Amino acid sequence: MARKTGSHSEITGPRVRAEAQRLFARHGFAAVSMRQIAAAVGVQAGALYLYTPDKETLLFQLLETHMKELLAAWQAEPRGQGPLEALEAFVRFHIRYNGERPEVVFLSYMELRNLGPENFAAIEALRRAYETELETILKAGQAAGMILVPDTKLATMAIIAMLTGVNTWFREGGRLGRAAVEDIYWDMVRKAVGA
Amino acid sequence: MARKTGSHSEITGPRVRAEAQRLFARHGFAAVSMRQIAAAVGVQAGALYLYTPDKETLLFQLLETHMKELLAAWQAEPRGQGPLEALEAFVRFHIRYNGERPEVVFLSYMELRNLGPENFAAIEALRRAYETELETILKAGQAAGMILVPDTKLATMAIIAMLTGVNTWFREGGRLGRAAVEDIYWDMVRKAVGA
Numbered sequence: 001m002a003r004k005t006g007s008h009s010e011i012t013g014p015r016v017r018a019e020a021q022r023l024f025a026r027h028g029f030a031a032v033s034m035r036q037i038a039a040a041v042g043v044q045a046g047a048l049y050l051y052t053p054d055k056e057t058l059l060f061q062l063l064e065t066h067m068k069e070l071l072a073a074w075q076a077e078p079r080g081q082g083p084l085e086a087l088e089a090f091v092r093f094h095i096r097y098n099g100e101r102p103e104v105v106f107l108s109y110m111e112l113r114n115l116g117p118e119n120f121a122a123i124e125a126l127r128r129a130y131e132t133e134l135e136t137i138l139k140a141g142q143a144a145g146m147i148l149v150p151d152t153k154l155a156t157m158a159i160i161a162m163l164t165g166v167n168t169w170f171r172e173g174g175r176l177g178r179a180a181v182e183d184i185y186w187d188m189v190r191k192a193v194g195a
Numbered sequence: 196m197a198r199k200t201g202s203h204s205e206i207t208g209p210r211v212r213a214e215a216q217r218l219f220a221r222h223g224f225a226a227v228s229m230r231q232i233a234a235a236v237g238v239q240a241g242a243l244y245l246y247t248p249d250k251e252t253l254l255f256q257l258l259e260t261h262m263k264e265l266l267a268a269w270q271a272e273p274r275g276q277g278p279l280e281a282l283e284a285f286v287r288f289h290i291r292y293n294g295e296r297p298e299v300v301f302l303s304y305m306e307l308r309n310l311g312p313e314n315f316a317a318i319e320a321l322r323r324a325y326e327t328e329l330e331t332i333l334k335a336g337q338a339a340g341m342i343l344v345p346d347t348k349l350a351t352m353a354i355i356a357m358l359t360g361v362n363t364w365f366r367e368g369g370r371l372g373r374a375a376v377e378d379i380y381w382d383m384v385r386k387a388v389g390a
Contacts, residue, residue, distance in 0.1 A: 027225050028224065028225045028226060030223045031223060109305075110305045113221065149383065150383075151371075154371070154380070155383060157360060157361075157363075157364050160360070161359070161361075162360070164356070164360075165352060165353065165356025165360075166356075168304070168352075168356065169352050176349070181349065183345075184345045185349070188344065188345075188350060188353055188387045192383045192384070193383075
């Protein structure tokens, strides 16, 4: 346990996260042991503790990394000028970004119950920051008279749930491609907010 | 194991389901043992096997019972005359019915991975039957020129995801009561389908 080195954790870190994510999504957090994760990575269980102090921290790191990357990716997303362009960009971004990461998105909703109060609060704060991105767009649209919703907070929650729901049914090679799905959801969201 | 009697399983059945549901929702299906469920019910593990052959069957029975009761409750729900009245009834029913059963709704989405192919297919068929109820309303509205959506199947999935999402944020005693939430979601759904 004493010979922790930067290079060691740099090599195993991404693999530990990838295997933990895969195993948690498949079997559930509580059913997966550190020993199983170590075996999947191909290291001794002891080596895993060089990377993370415990299993909950590993889950927390997965969810925190996901939320931070989601926020950074949205910040970097091109989004045109006005509130409607921004709303369309958000709709298409959310479907695409989450569609490419079904495992960690699933864990983000499902395994929050396994975080302690502090870790839970940290993930909730990141989630709220992401929701605020959308709500800010809706408020700007409302102020500009381009959007009409009875409650911007509920509209935010409704839109995010609707878009994340694509992950539950979308299958590559199905009746509709991703671009068509984005178009159809954008049509529904636009109408839902009275634009 | 041989002295299975009707009266015995009638007494323990609902309690077994209630405790299994609570434990699965809290810890995850894979992390809960039959022994733990038996202890929560207050019986020997052996007695549990009078009621169910294994843990997966118990999960399946929970989800199947939920879906069948959901379908029956919707069939019994008053819904006025036309497609828009039926759509409004569906929106309010779905929010209310699922809001009253957060544990089993959570399990219905999260623990499908733990069903074998046959049990999975049975739950999927029930879920599809419920989705078809909504899609039939949307198609009737579309045919009557009262609704305009680019794709009734996707509109069905979008609406159900949006409505089920209420369970992730609604808290009794929060800023809005259930009735206000129903009103706001009905407003958004109505607009989303161009009505």
